[in-house]
Amino acid sequence: MSISALNEHLAKLEELRLIHRVRVHDPRTHKRQATRYILGFEDGFPQEPTPETGHGFCGTEEEQRADPTPESGDRAISGFSPIPSPDFAQSHLRNPETNLVREPLSKxxxxxxxxxxxxxxFDRFFAELLSAxxxxxxxxxxxxxxxxxxRTHVRRWIDDLGLSQKRIIETATETRADHPNPPDGPKALDRFMERTAQRDAQATIANAKSQKSKRQRKRVDPPRLSDDEKAAFYAKMVNADGFLPVSAINNSIRDLxxxxxxVTPERLRMRGVR
Structure with missing residues (x-):
């Protein structure tokens, strides 16, 4: 519950004479201090409102009879009358609201x-198209x-054919080579825009196939052996007693x-490697 709503409920209780609020101010700083509450059945509850003022008196009976003192802080703190007046009946607190948080309409x-x-x-693009x-x-x-x-017809080239604004401008510029005079309407360009969309689609498919074949070739190609690995592989064949094809060892492998x-030169000659 907000402070203003609580204050409203307290005001209603005070109107029903179930409680009485005694507002106290510091005599030196004039700041408000804690409010005192007197219940209706307690001694010192104020009397009924008098016909002259329409209000009861603040404080207990003892405080009403005593003179204002700095200790009690009951005297007036400004030039206004110390007795409550109907002219100042409004609360200084804000009016209560049912919805204390108002969401901004940002979205x-x-x-x-x-x-x-x-x-x-789109307006800039359309003007550029007309110029082209x-x-x-x-x-x-x-x-x-x-x-x-x-404009709706031109938007279909973007939404239905998938053409970008740049491609539409390029296609419109290309049509000027065979048709110098501007077309009477956007419908005259439909055939050219459809061809451009088809070419772009075919190029996309071809590019995808090319990329796929490149990836496949990379997977098929085995890793190349280093010179040390080549020399060790063929040396094992030369030093063994198995069959050795004449063309298996070339000059570069022999030198490695x-x-x-x-291997030794004698072993190479023995195996028929020159």
Whole structure:
């Protein structure tokens, strides 16, 4: 429960004369101190409101009869009357609210800003497309290029064909070579945009196949042996008594074995290696 709501409940209890609140202020600093509460059945509960003032008196009967002292802190702390007045009946606390936390509407605002940014970006792209087709910046466009239908048609090249804005501009520029005059409407460019989308799709498939074949070749190719491994492998064949093909040992392999002292020249001659 908030402080303001609690204060409202206390005010209702005070109106029903079930409690009486005694507000105390420090006489030196004029700061409010802890409020005293007197229950209706306790001694010293204030009397009924008088017809003259419409209010009871603050404090207990003993405090009402005594003179204000710095110790009690019951005297006025400002130029206002020490007796409560109907003119100042309102509480200084804020009004209670049922929902104390108000969530900011950031998400709808952000979505609206994003939509505006996308529209502005498409407007720039559409103007660039018209320029690539040969339309002057301030020229009056043909009817088929005006309004939202033309923009919706162009958006289909992006959404349905998967073309980027850059590819659309490139394709529109290419059409000027065979058709210098600007088209009457975006529908005249559908065939060119579809061809571009097909070429891009075929290029993507070919590139994927090429990458796949490269990966397969890498997996098939065995790792190459080092010179030491080659020399040891063929030296084992030379030093053995098994069959040794004449073409098995070339000059480079022979030199590798001799440098590493894996075979002797006599053994090579014996095995028919020159």
């Amino acid at each position: 709808p605002v952000k979505e609206e800003e994003d939509a505006q940014a996308r529209d502005a970006d 087709l040969g339309f002057a910046a301030n020229a009056t466009l043909p009817a088929w290029w005006q309004g939202w239908p033309a 074995m001799l440098v590493r002292n894996l």
